Amino acid sequence: MIMNTPIVSNQFLIKQLPIPTAFINKEFKIVYASDKWAEYFGFQNKDYLGKSIYDLLGNTSKKWSNNLLACLDGKFPESELEVYRDDASKESWLEWTNTPWYDEHENIIGAIVQTSDVTDKVKNELRIEKLEFLQKETGEHGKIGNWEYQKSKDRFTCCEMIRRIFEVDDDFEFNIDNSVNFYKTGYSRNTISMAIYSANQKRTPWNEKLQIITAKGNEKWVNVSGKPLYKNGEYVGLIGIVQDITDFVQKEQKTKDNEHLLKTLINNLPLQVYIKDTQSKKLLANKSELQFLGIENESDIIGKDDFDLYDRATAQKFRDEDIEVMISQIPMLNKELTRNSPDGSIVTSLSSKIPLIGENGEVTGLVGISMDISEQKQKQIELKNLISVTSSQNKKLINFAHIVSHNLRSHSANFAMLLDFLANEEDDKERHKIMEMLMDSSQNLMETLHNLNDIVAINTESNIIKKEINFNNNLNAVLKQINAQLNKTKATVISEVSDDVNINVVPEYLKNILTNIITNALKYKKPKVDPIIKLSVTYVQNYTVISIEDNGLGLDLKKYGSKLFGMYKTFHGNSDAKGLGLYITKNQIEAMQGKISATSQVGIGSTFNLYFNDKN
Amino acid sequence: MIKINSIFIVDDDTITIYGIKKILTSVAICKDIFEFKNGQMAINRIKKMIIEKSELPDLIFLDINMPIMDGWEFLEEFIKLPITKKVNINIVTSSIDQFDMDKAENFSSLTHHTVVYNSKPIRKADIEKITAGISD
Known part of the structure; x- marks a missing residue:
């Protein structure tokens, strides 16, 4: 029931209010409402008048109810901001303003409920707050x-x-x-x-x-x-x-500085440094490494593997090493590797590979350090050769000094003894004999000194001048000189060397060498066999080899081989063997950068092989 | 004068042989003096003597530097021979090398024979001392 029914004109005014407004009586029932209100809450064309606002709006808050009750008591509560959900659960922010409704006698007859949608405003405020x-x-x-x-x-x-x-x-x-x-x-x-x-x-x-x-x-x-x-x-x-x-x-600067320091260090190390990933592709290469590989820019090598840089066999070897290091996680240190580089030279390098292990213990690649030691290796070889030459010269020198002192001592010992006898000898015939022996001794000493002088000359001649000369011409000259000895022994000399063979020698030395070896063959001939001496030529790597073969006594080289070319060694009982010939021969051949060897069989004969160096 | 039955002189130098013989004959009565130009000839003779059971030398003068078989090679063979008699071996050499002296010392320790090292020139006093040792 509606009390104090207002005039109809009011009803029209209320209907047209621009703000959603509802008039409710003390029983909370809608008496009037603006169309806007009905529209906002979805009650258009519905019969809402006389119905309870609680029934109509459903979920209202306790606070709102109290607020409404306060109005009925004649109070003016402040506006309330509340979330309102409609049946479709759409959320809106509503500002409720409830005021008491008076009749003309100032009696409270209900409440005026006004609503405004402040959703946008609230949302903006929130956004600003968030921002x-x-x-x-x-x-x-x-x-x-x-x-x-x-x-x-x-x-x-x-x-x-x-x-x-x-x-x-x-x-x-x-x-x-x-x-x-x-x-x-x-x-x-x-x-x-x-x-x-x-x-x-x-x-x-x-x-x-x-x-x-x-x-x-x-x-x-x-x-x-x-x-x-x-x-x-x-x-x-x-x-x-x-x-x-x-x-x-x-921080950035510090990182940059550190990076710069590291880069400078790596780039200027005299070692090749590189980093590879697990696929053995290069991630970093320093200057030395680039230089070694002949690559100008680091960018040209990044991402490449050894198969792009080396021959297949070498690359495979490197890859196998990489895998070994990465799987075992054990560094490979200072491994020496010699290989042929594409330009034909031999490269020796000393390389180390250290696995790179990430934070979780997994291998992420490896750091390689390697050093090209070809030059050092070469020098080492040269040094070894030099030491060997020096030590052989030294040995020769000691041997020579030893022999010289031994020889001179044996002569001087004889002089001392004979002079001692002479001083005490009274028998004239005996004195004469001793005098003769002294003369012989003196003669021998002179000869020895002469020979030693020759040997010193050969060994100290610093600029040996070799000439290319015809072999047979020189052989004939030698044979002419020893013609008498050849005739006496009924010797035959056969040269199988063709007339166009030239050899590179010191002519004097060659004559001396041929004379020595041929006369030796005559000296050590078999007692009742005419000597036959055969000369032939072969070529062995830089050497022209003249072989001189005889049918003489032969020699047990197992026993005497090491002494054959020594000084004052004679092997047969011959009285004219002085043991110097072969020593001088060896010295002369060696002075010409050649070498000499011999083969022999007792009772069959000997062959001397003379290696004449074609170069130098 | 001391009497010595058999003496070997092994040396390729005729002057040394002459000298040793000359001194020997002046200090002792020597029944037989044999000369050898190298070790091979001397060892051959000794082997023959052993087979024939003839008297072996009491005293050997031995040179080191000789053709065919030198003094050391001779000694090596000699000490292997079945000789019970103590033979007095005198090395007479122009070498004064310590190495050679040590080598002689070594041979001395390997055999019951006496091995003595003498440097040339050999003098009368040396030979007297050597021969004196024989008669003992």
């Missing part, structure tokens, strides 16, 4: 401050962070000029000045990494960005942010 929070937190964590310049008021405003970055007091007032002056003179100040100018004139934004000097005199790196603001095409000011990136820049 402010994010901006503040971002600013705090990222040391980012913001500022704004309003041209109309010529006012410069900034956040707290800006003051902290520039280390200014709270009462410091920024303006365009003094803020520019914080920037370090030179590049930084010029850049910021130009940026602001361009923003003014050309509407360009800016983003630069610059240095400032704070109010307290500290130097800082900052990232500054900003842009001009326009309203209706008219310049109204500037907005921007400043980020303190000092820590970052310093």
Whole structure:
């Protein structure tokens, strides 16, 4: 039942109210409602008058009910903001304003319930709140401050962070000029000045990494960005942010410095250094490595493997090593490898491979260090050769000195003994005999000295001059000289060497050598056999080999081989064997960078092979 | 004068042989003096003597540097021979090399024969001392 029914004109006015409004009586039943109200809550064309507002709206809060009750008591409660969900569960923010409803006698007859949808407003407020929070937190964590310049008021405003970055007091007032002056003179100040100018004139934004000097005199790196603001095409000011990136820049610089140091170190090591991934592809190569491989830029080698750089066999060997090191996780250290390089030279390198192990213990690749030791190796060989030459010369010298002293001593011992006898001998015949022996001894000594002198001459002749001469011509000259001996022994000399064979020798030495060996063959002939001496030629790697074969006594080389070319060694009982001939022969051949060897069989004969060096 | 039955002189130098013989005959009565130009000839004779069971030398003068078989090679063969008699071996050489002296010393320790090292020139006093040792 509706009490104090209002006049009809009022009803029309209420219907047309622009704000959703409902009039309810003390029993909470709708008396009037604006069309907007019906529309908002979805009651158009429905019979809502006289129905309880609680029934109509369903879920209302306790707070709202109390609020409504307060109105009926004549109070004016404040507006309430509440979430309202309709039947479709659509969420809206509603602001409820409930006021008491009076009749003309100032009696409360109900309440006027007005609603306005503030969803958009609430959402905007929330968004702003969120943004402010994010901006503040971002600013705090990222040391980012913001500022704004309003041209109309010529006012410069900034956040707290800006003051902290520039280390200014709270009462410091920024303006365009003094803020520019914080920037370090030179590049930084010029850049910021130009940026602001361009923003003014050309509407360009800016983003630069610059240095400032704070109010307290500290130097800082900052990232500054900003842009001009326009309203209706008219310049109204500037907005921007400043980020303190000092820590970052310093860390970056330190990293750069470390990297530079490491790079310089690696590049200037006299070792080849490289890093490979698990597929043996190169990730890094230093200067030495590039030089060794003949590659100019590091970028040309990155991503390549040994199969791209070496021959297949070598690459496979390297890959096998890589796999071994990466699987076993045991470094391969100072392994020497000799191989042929494509240009034909022999390369010896000493290389180490160390597995690279990641944080989780897995192998991520390897570091290789290798050194080209070809030159050292070559020098080592040369040194070894030199030592061998020196030691053989030294041995020769000791041997020579020993023999000389032994020989001279044996002569002087004879002199001493004979002179001793002579002093005490009274028998004339005996004295005469002793005198003869002294003469013989003296003669022998002279001869010995002469021979020794020859040997010294051969060994000390520093510039041996070799000539290419015809072999048979020189052989004939020698045979002519010893013709008498040849005839006496009824010897036959056969040269199987053809007449066009030339050899590179010192002519004097060759004559001496041939004379010695041929006369030796005559000396050691078999008693009742006419000697036959055969000469032939063969060629062995840089040497022309003349072989001289006889049918003489032969010699047990197992027994005497080591002494054959020694000084004063004779092997047959012949009285004219002085044991010097072969020693001199050997010395002369060696002086011409050649060598001599012999084969012999007792009772069959001997063959001497003379190796004449074609070069040198 | 001391009497010595059999003496070997093994040397390829005729002057040394002459000298040793000359001194020997002046200090002792020597029944037989045999000369050999090298070790091979001397060892052959000794082997023959062993087979024939004839008297072996009491005293051997031995040169080192000789053709065919030198003094050392002779000694090596000699000490292997089945000779019970103590033979007095005197090395007479122009070498004064310590190495040769040590080698002689070594041979001495390997055999019951006496091996003595003498440097040339050999003098009367040396021979007297050697022959004196024989008669003992």
